[in-house]
Amino acid sequence: MTAVRTLRGPLLLTASLLVAWQLLHQWAGDTALTAPLPTLEHLWTMIGQKRFVPHVTETGLAFLQALAIAWIAGVGVGVLLGGHRLSGEVAEPILVGLYSLPKITLYPVILLLFGLGMPAKVAFGALHGIIPVVLFTMSAVRNVNRTYLRAGRSMRLTPMQMAWRILIPATLPEIFSGLRIGFSLTLLGTMLGELFASQRGLGFLLMTAIDLNDVATILAIAVLISLFAVVANTILLAIDRRLRRGSAA
Amino acid sequence: MTIVARLTDVSRIYPPRAGHAAVHALGPLSMELRAGEFFSVVGPSGCGKSTLLDVLAGLAAPSQGTAEFEGKPVNGVVPDGVGVVFQEDASFPWLTVEDNVAFGLRRLGTDAAEIRRRVDFATGFMGLRDFRRAYPSQLSGGMRQRVCIARTLVLQPRLILLDEPFGALDQQTRLLMGDELLRLWRETSATVMLITHALDEANLLSDRIGVMSARPGRFIDVVETGWPRDRDSRLAERPDFGAVTSRLWSLLRTESMLALGQGAVAAQ
Numbered sequence: 001m002t003a004v005r006t007l008r009g010p011l012l013l014t015a016s017l018l019v020a021w022q023l024l025h026q027w028a029g030d031t032a033l034t035a036p037l038p039t040l041e042h043l044w045t046m047i048g049q050k051r052f053v054p055h056v057t058e059t060g061l062a063f064l065q066a067l068a069i070a071w072i073a074g075v076g077v078g079v080l081l082g083g084h085r086l087s088g089e090v091a092e093p094i095l096v097g098l099y100s101l102p103k104i105t106l107y108p109v110i111l112l113l114f115g116l117g118m119p120a121k122v123a124f125g126a127l128h129g130i131i132p133v134v135l136f137t138m139s140a141v142r143n144v145n146r147t148y149l150r151a152g153r154s155m156r157l158t159p160m161q162m163a164w165r166i167l168i169p170a171t172l173p174e175i176f177s178g179l180r181i182g183f184s185l186t187l188l189g190t191m192l193g194e195l196f197a198s199q200r201g202l203g204f205l206l207m208t209a210i211d212l213n214d215v216a217t218i219l220a221i222a223v224l225i226s227l228f229a230v231v232a233n234t235i236l237l238a239i240d241r242r243l244r245r246g247s248a249a
Numbered sequence: 250m251t252i253v254a255r256l257t258d259v260s261r262i263y264p265p266r267a268g269h270a271a272v273h274a275l276g277p278l279s280m281e282l283r284a285g286e287f288f289s290v291v292g293p294s295g296c297g298k299s300t301l302l303d304v305l306a307g308l309a310a311p312s313q314g315t316a317e318f319e320g321k322p323v324n325g326v327v328p329d330g331v332g333v334v335f336q337e338d339a340s341f342p343w344l345t346v347e348d349n350v351a352f353g354l355r356r357l358g359t360d361a362a363e364i365r366r367r368v369d370f371a372t373g374f375m376g377l378r379d380f381r382r383a384y385p386s387q388l389s390g391g392m393r394q395r396v397c398i399a400r401t402l403v404l405q406p407r408l409i410l411l412d413e414p415f416g417a418l419d420q421q422t423r424l425l426m427g428d429e430l431l432r433l434w435r436e437t438s439a440t441v442m443l444i445t446h447a448l449d450e451a452n453l454l455s456d457r458i459g460v461m462s463a464r465p466g467r468f469i470d471v472v473e474t475g476w477p478r479d480r481d482s483r484l485a486e487r488p489d490f491g492a493v494t495s496r497l498w499s500l501l502r503t504e505s506m507l508a509l510g511q512g513a514v515a516a517q
Contacts, residue, residue, distance in 0.1 A: 151333075154308065155400075156353075156356075158356075171341070245384065
């Protein structure tokens with residue numbers, strides 16, 4: 001019963017999306033939008049093809065590297081800026097400015113710096129993802145409840161215990177929210193990076209399909225990426241909820 | 250009479266910061282806590298009551314003078330045997346009630362059976378037995394403060410310092426928590442120092458009440474209540490109860506007006 005209830009929302013959403021897609025297809029016709037069923041069939045045959053796999057691996061690898069940089073460096077820099085008040089106050093407006101800047105304008109610079117290929121994609125993906133991770137981590141460290149630290153001192157905790165048993169659990173929920181947003185933006189950045197001047201990857205396939213007006217392939221790739229994003233985001237949200245279980249919602 | 254803790258000519262001055270002059274927050278003052286007594290500190294707001302507690306607890310070092318606990322100097326480190334309960338909710342939201350209470354013992358490396366035993370006792374004593382697996386967010390403010398008291402209690406402190414622990418609670422809950430605090434004090438035979446701004450509360454709970462002046466806080470008087478050790482909130486019905494509260498208020502009235510003036514100046 002509960003399984004049905006928890007699945008009802010997502011199932012309804014999927015069903016209505018498919019219906020909307022089908023209706024839009026009826027209206028726009030095959031040249032603009034292929035119908036859901038043929039698209040999924042097309043995706044299935046694409047996945048079966050040998051030459052498709054390297055493109056997925058390329059995008060996957062670029063994304064994973066960019067994500068690792070965004071998460072690890074983001075948390076590291078965030079902790080430093082959160083712990084040092086002056087640096088944090090100087091860096092915050094710069095970071096917020098960068099955050100609101102459409103980073104695609106920097107892509108030519110990235111290409112000149114890193115050249116064509118994998119490094120540029122990774123750099124562009126990481127550039128998108130790292131800023132929210134830094135901002136959330138900085139705020140989490142800066143706003144850690146002083147009373148928890150006082151309570152820790154009153155229980156005579158060592159500095160190590162203070163870090164592991166109080167600082168990390170107290171900041172983790174907020175940092176994780178940053179990681180979640182960083183995940184979405186890194187994916188966006190990596191895909192954007194593949195759209196231009198690239199020879200491999202799902203983004204490259206997408207651009208080729210646009211040039212050939214291959215609507216079925218465009219939609220198949222869109223579906224594949226959406227599925228990945230939705231599944232990953234669902235998992236991250238579930239972890240997020242679990243981390244916040246203790247604190248008032 | 251054994252002296253548990255002593256402050257000698259202690260003052261605390263916050264150094265000047267950008268745009269702020271140095272603030273002389275406390276003292277110089279001296280005080281002694283007698284073994285097993287319930288001592289309360291009352292004073293106008295901003296008089297340095299909490300600073301006084303911080304110095305005694307080792308959470309803040311005195312600018313001048315010395316603090317001692319059981320004959321040894323306290324210098325910015327909380328001594329073994331001192332427990333502190335704060336005004337703000339200090340229960341850890343990421344831990345269940347049980348894990349909150351066991352927190353200090355686990356860090357000390359106490360063995361599991363002993364932790365079990367002491368946590369059972371403390372949760373039972375504070376009426377938290379049915380909430381052991383709950384998270385603080387599922388509890389009321391009063392229950393959360395009980396978690397914090399239980400967390401201090403399991404460490405078996407010989408001196409318990411409480412910084413306005415019931416400040417955020419409603420009047421009825423305060424009275425009940427006061428009774429529980431008295432029961433805890435009687436049964437553990439610890440020395441208790443309570444910071445409060447509620448005169449009735451100080452009167453009801455204490456053997457002695459230190460009355461502080463406006464900032465920089467000094468003791469202007471120490472009032473002995475003479476109440477029996479076995480007391481509870483029904484003490485307020487006694488005819489001589491009101492006399493003590495009146496005495497506290499007459500001592501504090503001018504100081505409070507002074508503090509109000511300081512507040513107005515600080516706000517400008």
